[in-house]
Amino acid sequence: MNPAGIPLKEPSVSAAAGDTEQLERALIDASTRVPVLIFYTSAVAWLILGTLLAGFVSFKLHTPDLLSDISFLTWGRVRPAHMNVMVYGWASMAGMGTAIWLMARLCRTVLRYPLLLVAGAGFWNLGVFLGVGGILLGDSTGYQWLEFPSYAAIILFVAYTLVASWAVLMFRFRRGEQIYISQWYLLGAFLWFPWLYAAGQLMLFVVPVQGVLQSAVGWWYANNLLFLWFGAIGLGTAYYMIPKVIGRPVYSYHLAAIGFWSYALFSSWTGMQRLVDGPFPAWMVTASIAATILTLIPVATVGLNHHMTMQGYFPIMRYSPTLRFTVFGAMSYTVFSVLGILISLRSVARYVNFTQASIAYSHLGLYAFFTMVIFGSMYYIVPRLIGREWRYGSLIKLHFWASAYGIGLMTLMLLAGGLTQGTSMENPSLAFSESVESVLPYLRGRSLSGILLTVSHFVFAYHFGLMLFGLGRKSTVPTFLNPVEAEGAEVAH
Amino acid sequence: MKGLAPLFLGIFGTFAFSWVGLTVIPNWQIGHLNPQSDEEGTDIYPMPQSGMVTRGARVYAANGCNYCHSEQVHAEYAGADIERKWGDRRSAPRDYIFERPVLLGKMRMGQDLANIGARAPKEEESPSPAGSASPAPQGAAVSSGAVASAKAASPPPGTSPSPATAPATSPGAIASKPPTSPGPASPPPSKSPTTAAAGGTSPAATASPPAPGPPWPEQTAGLPPMYSAAWHHVHLYSPRSINLDSNMPSYRFLYQARRISDARSADGLQVTGSDAPPEGWEIVPTYDAKCLVAYMMALNQSHPLTEVKSSGAAPVASPAASPSPAPGVPPPK
Numbered sequence: 001m002n003p004a005g006i007p008l009k010e011p012s013v014s015a016a017a018g019d020t021e022q023l024e025r026a027l028i029d030a031s032t033r034v035p036v037l038i039f040y041t042s043a044v045a046w047l048i049l050g051t052l053l054a055g056f057v058s059f060k061l062h063t064p065d066l067l068s069d070i071s072f073l074t075w076g077r078v079r080p081a082h083m084n085v086m087v088y089g090w091a092s093m094a095g096m097g098t099a100i101w102l103m104a105r106l107c108r109t110v111l112r113y114p115l116l117l118v119a120g121a122g123f124w125n126l127g128v129f130l131g132v133g134g135i136l137l138g139d140s141t142g143y144q145w146l147e148f149p150s151y152a153a154i155i156l157f158v159a160y161t162l163v164a165s166w167a168v169l170m171f172r173f174r175r176g177e178q179i180y181i182s183q184w185y186l187l188g189a190f191l192w193f194p195w196l197y198a199a200g201q202l203m204l205f206v207v208p209v210q211g212v213l214q215s216a217v218g219w220w221y222a223n224n225l226l227f228l229w230f231g232a233i234g235l236g237t238a239y240y241m242i243p244k245v246i247g248r249p250v251y252s253y254h255l256a257a258i259g260f261w262s263y264a265l266f267s268s269w270t271g272m273q274r275l276v277d278g279p280f281p282a283w284m285v286t287a288s289i290a291a292t293i294l295t296l297i298p299v300a301t302v303g304l305n306h307h308m309t310m311q312g313y314f315p316i317m318r319y320s321p322t323l324r325f326t327v328f329g330a331m332s333y334t335v336f337s338v339l340g341i342l343i344s345l346r347s348v349a350r351y352v353n354f355t356q357a358s359i360a361y362s363h364l365g366l367y368a369f370f371t372m373v374i375f376g377s378m379y380y381i382v383p384r385l386i387g388r389e390w391r392y393g394s395l396i397k398l399h400f401w402a403s404a405y406g407i408g409l410m411t412l413m414l415l416a417g418g419l420t421q422g423t424s425m426e427n428p429s430l431a432f433s434e435s436v437e438s439v440l441p442y443l444r445g446r447s448l449s450g451i452l453l454t455v456s457h458f459v460f461a462y463h464f465g466l467m468l469f470g471l472g473r474k475s476t477v478p479t480f481l482n483p484v485e486a487e488g489a490e491v492a493h
Numbered sequence: 494m495k496g497l498a499p500l501f502l503g504i505f506g507t508f509a510f511s512w513v514g515l516t517v518i519p520n521w522q523i524g525h526l527n528p529q530s531d532e533e534g535t536d537i538y539p540m541p542q543s544g545m546v547t548r549g550a551r552v553y554a555a556n557g558c559n560y561c562h563s564e565q566v567h568a569e570y571a572g573a574d575i576e577r578k579w580g581d582r583r584s585a586p587r588d589y590i591f592e593r594p595v596l597l598g599k600m601r602m603g604q605d606l607a608n609i610g611a612r613a614p615k616e617e618e619s620p621s622p623a624g625s626a627s628p629a630p631q632g633a634a635v636s637s638g639a640v641a642s643a644k645a646a647s648p649p650p651g652t653s654p655s656p657a658t659a660p661a662t663s664p665g666a667i668a669s670k671p672p673t674s675p676g677p678a679s680p681p682p683s684k685s686p687t688t689a690a691a692g693g694t695s696p697a698a699t700a701s702p703p704a705p706g707p708p709w710p711e712q713t714a715g716l717p718p719m720y721s722a723a724w725h726h727v728h729l730y731s732p733r734s735i736n737l738d739s740n741m742p743s744y745r746f747l748y749q750a751r752r753i754s755d756a757r758s759a760d761g762l763q764v765t766g767s768d769a770p771p772e773g774w775e776i777v778p779t780y781d782a783k784c785l786v787a788y789m790m791a792l793n794q795s796h797p798l799t800e801v802k803s804s805g806a807a808p809v810a811s812p813a814a815s816p817s818p819a820p821g822v823p824p825p826k
Contacts, residue, residue: 061602064732064742071746076557142554142594179500188504195508203516204594210524211589213516215597220515228508261503268511277571278597279584284519350572354563354601425601428576432604436740439602 024108031110032101033385035117039097040378041468042125044461046089051457053082058447062440072136080147081135087145087225088156089128091370093121095233096163098377099186101385102240103167106183107174116166123159127152143218145225146200153201160197164190181256185236188264192228196221212279216272223271226365231267234329234370235302237377241326242309245380246316251308255301263298266291273344276353292344299337306330319480321396325376328404332368339364339415351426356439356446357418360411368407375403375460382464383479388472390479395463397481402456409449417442523586529799538796541591549788552781554594556744563598564607564792578612579605580794582803588794603741610793614718717763725786726760726778731768747782750774 060066060075067073104111111117131152134140139149148156167190171183200221203209209217243250250256269291272284310327317324339361343352352358379396383389390396417439424435466472473479530537542550553559566580574580584607589595598605716735717723724735730748732739748762750770760783761775770776778786797803 060742062740064740068742069745074556074744074746075742076560077555079557079560138552138555140555140557142551142557142559142596144599179497184500187500191501191504192508195512199512199516208593209516209520210526211592212586212595212597213520213524214593214595216519217516220511224511261507264503264507265510268507269514272515274599275597277567278565279586279588281519281522281586284515287514353572354599356600358599426573428573432577433736433738436602437738440740 025105028104028108028110029101029384031114032104035111035114035121036097036101036381037385037468038118038121039093039100040382040464042121043090043094043097044464046085046093046128047457048461050082050085050090051454053078053085055447055450055454057082058443058450062443062447071138077136077138077140080140081132083145084135084147085128085132086366088124088131088148091230091366091374093124094374094378095189095230095370096124098237098374098381099167099189099233100163101381102182102237102377103170103186106180106186106240107170108176109170109173112169112173113166116162120159120162120166123155123162127154127156127159130155141205143204143214143221145222146204146218150201150205153197153205157194157197157201160194164194180240181250181253181260182236182240184260185232185239188260189229189232189236192224192232196224196228215275215278216280216284219274220271223274224268226362227267227270228264230366230370231263231333234333234373235263237373238306238326238330238333241322241373241377241380242306242330245320245323245326246310246313248309248313251305251311255305259298259301259305262294262301266294266298270295270340270344273349274358276344276346276349289344289346292341295337296341299334303330303334318482319484321390321393321400321479321481322376322380324400324481325372325379328400329369329371329373329376332364332372332407336361336364336369351422352418353422354425355418355421356414356442357422360414360418363407363414364411368411372403372407375399378464382467383472386467386470386472388467388470389475389477390463391466391472392463393479393481395459396479399456399460399463400481402452402459406449406452406456409452410446413442413445413449417446526587526590528590529587538798539588539591542791543787545784545787546791547593547788548781549784549786549791550592550594550596552747552785553788554596556785558606559596559598561598561600561602561741562604562606563601564605565597566605566607566794574605577604580608580611582794582797582801584794585798585801587798587800606789606792607794608792609720610790611795612720613790614721722786722790723760723763725789726762726782727764729782729785730762730776731764734764734766734768744782747779747785748776749779751777 056073057075057079060068060078064075068075071077100111100117127148131148134149134152135147140147141149146153167186171187200217203217204214204221208214239250239256270288272280272288273292276285276289278285306327314327317327342348343357343361379390420442421435421439424430424438425432528537528539565584566574566582568583569575571583575582588607589597716727726748728735728741729744731743731745732741733743751758751774753773753775757775758777761777764770764776768776
C-alpha cells in the first residue's frame with residue numbers, strides 16, 4: 001500500500017537520532033491503517049449490537065414475559081446471539097485488529113497484502129452476520145460458543161485462514177533478530193485458534209464424537225478459546241502497551257518466558273472442571289482442576305512481571321487512557337484466574353456449579369480482562385492510524401469509569417447471586433424454586449450494571465465515530481485523562 | 494528467544510498435548526460405548542431415538558432450553574439431585590450415547606430435566622404404575638413435610654399438607670376438586686392415583702414451595718396430569734398458568750391459534766382464563782412443539798445401568814419403570 005497521500009500524523013519528535021525510527025513507525029502505521037480500521041469499526045458496531053442484546057437478555061431473565069411471543073426474540077435465542085456477537089463480532093475482531101497492528105510494529109515491516117486482510121475482515125463479518133441471523137432464526141447448534149450453524153462456521157474459518165496466513169507471512173518478513181514476548185503470544189494465538197476451531201467443528205459436527213464427549217469437546221473448545229485465543233492476545237497486548245506507555249523495558253524476560261510456557265501448557269488443559277461430577281471419567285475433571293490450580297504459575301509470573309515493570313510508574317495511570325485500561329485489564333487477569341481456581345475446587349464447585357457464578361467468571365475473563373486491554377490498545381492505536389488525537393479526555397474518563405464500575409458491579413452481583421442460588425440448590429429441604437427466586441434480586445442488580453456498561457459502550461462508539469470521521473483533535477500531544485503538569489507530559493501517552 | 498523452531502514446536506506441542514489429553518484419549522476410553530442388555534440380549538438400554546425425538550432435541554437446542562436446564566443427575570455425594578427426585582441414580586456416559594446434540598447444560602435456572610420423561614404419568618399400565626409410583630411420593634412427602642414444618646409454622650390446613658398426605662389418604666386429596674379434571678381420555682379411577690403421585694412429587698421436585706399453599710393445587714385442578722405431554726404443552730404455552738412463580742418464558746410462537754371447524758382437535762391445549770383463545774378458536778401445537786414435547790418425554794434415565802449404583806432411597810421406581818424398554822417414547826399425538 002502506498003503510504004503517500006494518507007494524512008499522517010506529524011512525527012512529534014524530530015530529533016535527529018530518532019528521526020528514521022519515527023519515520024519507519026509512521027510508514028508502518030500508515031500501511032496498517034485501512035485493514036486495522038476496518039477491523040476496529042466492525043468490532044465497535046458488533047459491540048453496540050452485542051450490548052443491546054445483552055441488556056435484553058439481562059432484563060428478560062427476570063422479566064420472562066418481555067417480548068417472549070416473538071420467536072427470534074425468545075430468551076434462549078437472544079442469549080447465544082449476544083454471546084456470539086461479543087465473542088466473534090466484538091472481541092475477536094477487535095483483538096485481530098490490535099494483533100495485526102502489533103505484529104506489523106513488532107516485525108518492523110510495512111504491511112504487505114492488505115487486501116488479504118480486508119477480504120478476511122469482510123468474510124469474518126459475513127460469517128458473524130449469518131451465524132447470528134441463523135441463531136435468531138432457530139438454527140443454533142446448542143454448544144456453548146459454537147452455536148453458529150455450519151454455513152456460518154465455514155465462512156468464519158475461510159476468513160480466519162486469510163487473516164492468519166497473513167500474520168504468518170508478516171512474521172516471515174520481519175526485521176531484526178529479537179522476537180519480543182508479545183510476538184510469542186500473538187503467534188501462539190494465531191496458530192492455536194485454527195486448530196482449536198477446526199477440532200471443535202470436526203469433532204462436534206463433521207465426525208461427531210459419541211455422547212457426552214460432545215460436551216467435553218464443547219467445554220474444551222470454549223475454555224481454550226478463552227485462554228489460548230483471547231487470553232493470549234490480551235496478554236500479548238498488555239506486554240506491549242505497558243512498557244511502551246511508561247517507556248521502560250519489561251522487568252524480566254525470564255519471567256516472561258516462564259509465564260508464556262506455563263500458560264500454554266496449563267491453561268490449555270483446563271475446561272473439564274466445568275463438568276465436575278458430571279457423567280465423565282473422573283480423571284478428566286481432576287486433570288483439569290489440577291491444571292487450573294497450576295495456572296497460578298503463569299498468573300504469578302505475569303502479574304509479578306507487569307507489577308515490577310509498573311513499579312514507580314503507577315501515577316501515569318492518572319493521565320494515560322491506554323495505561324489505565326491496560327493495567328485494569330492486567331489486574332483483572334489475576335482476579336479472573338484466581339476466581340477460576342477457587343470455583344474449580346470441588347468443595348466450592350459444589351455450591352457454584354449450575355449457577356450464575358459461572359457467568360461472572362466468563363465476564364471477568366472476556367470483559368474485565370480482555371476487553372479492557374483491547375480498549376486500552378485502541379486508545380493507543382487509533383490516533384496513530386488516523387493522525388488525530390482523541391477529542392475529549394472527559395469522554396474517555398466516563399468510558400473507563402462506567403466500564404470499571406459496570407463490570408465490577410456485574411461480577412459482584414453474579415457471584416453473590418450464584419453463591420446464594422447454589423447454597424439453596426444444595427439444600428434439598430428448600431424447594432428448587434427458592435434457589436431461582438433467591439437469585440432474582442441479584443439479576444436485577446446485574447441489569448443495573450448492564451446500564452452502566454451500555455452507557456460506556458455508547459460513549460466509546462461515539463468517540464470512535466468522531467475519530468473515524470476525522471473530527472479528532474489536530475495536535476501533537478496525546479489526549480490525557482487529566483491536565484498534565486509540565487513534567488508528566490513526556491512520559492504519558 | 495533465538496531459534497524459531499523451539500517456539501513453533503512449543504506452540505504446537507502444548508496444544509497437541511491438550512488436544513490429545515482431553516479429547517482424543519477420552520474418545521478411546523468412552524467414545525465407543527454400546528447399549529447395555531441383559532444375558533438374553535433383551536432389555537436393551539439406551540435405545541436409538543425416533544425421528545421426532547431427534548428433531549425435538551434440535552428444537553430444544555435452537556431455543557436455548559439448555560441455558561437454563563441441565564440434563565445430568567449428580568451422585569448423592571455431589572449434590573441434592575437425587576434427594577430432589579431428579580433421578581434414581583447419577584447419570585453415566587452410556588445414558589447419552591444416542592443423544593445428538595448432547596445438552597448436559599451448565600445452568601439451573603430451571604430444574605434438571607434428565608428424567609423429566611420418567612416422571613410422566615404412566616397411562617398404559619393402570620395397576621402397576623400406581624403401585625410403583627406410590628413409594629416415590631412418600632419420599633417426597635417426607636421432604637415436603639419437612640419443608641412445610643421448617644418454613645411455615647402454620648400451613649393452611651386444607652391446601653399445603655395435601656400433596657404430602659395425598660398418597661396416604663385418598664387420591665382425590667390432591668386438590669379440592671380434582672375429579673373435574675378434563676384430562677386426556679383415560680379411565681378416571683385408574684388415572685387419579687398417578688395424578689396424585691405426580692402431584693405429590695411436585696412441591697419437592699419442581700417449583701412451587703408448599704408453604705404458601707394456594708396457587709399450586711388450585712391451578713393443578715383444571716390441568717392435565719403433571720408431566721404428561723398435554724401438561725408440557727400447557728406449561729410451554731403459559732408457564733405462569735401452572736406455577737405463578739415460574740421464571741420460564743412462554744413459547745407461544747411454537748403454538749398456533751386455529752378456528753375450530755368441526756370439533757375441537759385432540760391436541761388442542763387445555764388453557765383457561767386469560768390464556769384461553771376467543772370463542773370458536775383453539776390453541777394447537779406446531780409440529781416443532783410436538784417434537785419438543787416428544788423429546789422431553791423421552792428424557793428418561795430411570796433404567797438401571799450396571800456401572801452405576803442406583804440410589805438406595807428410591808430403587809423401587811426404576812425396576813418398575815424398566816419393563817418397557819422405551820417407556821419415554823410416547824405415541825405422539
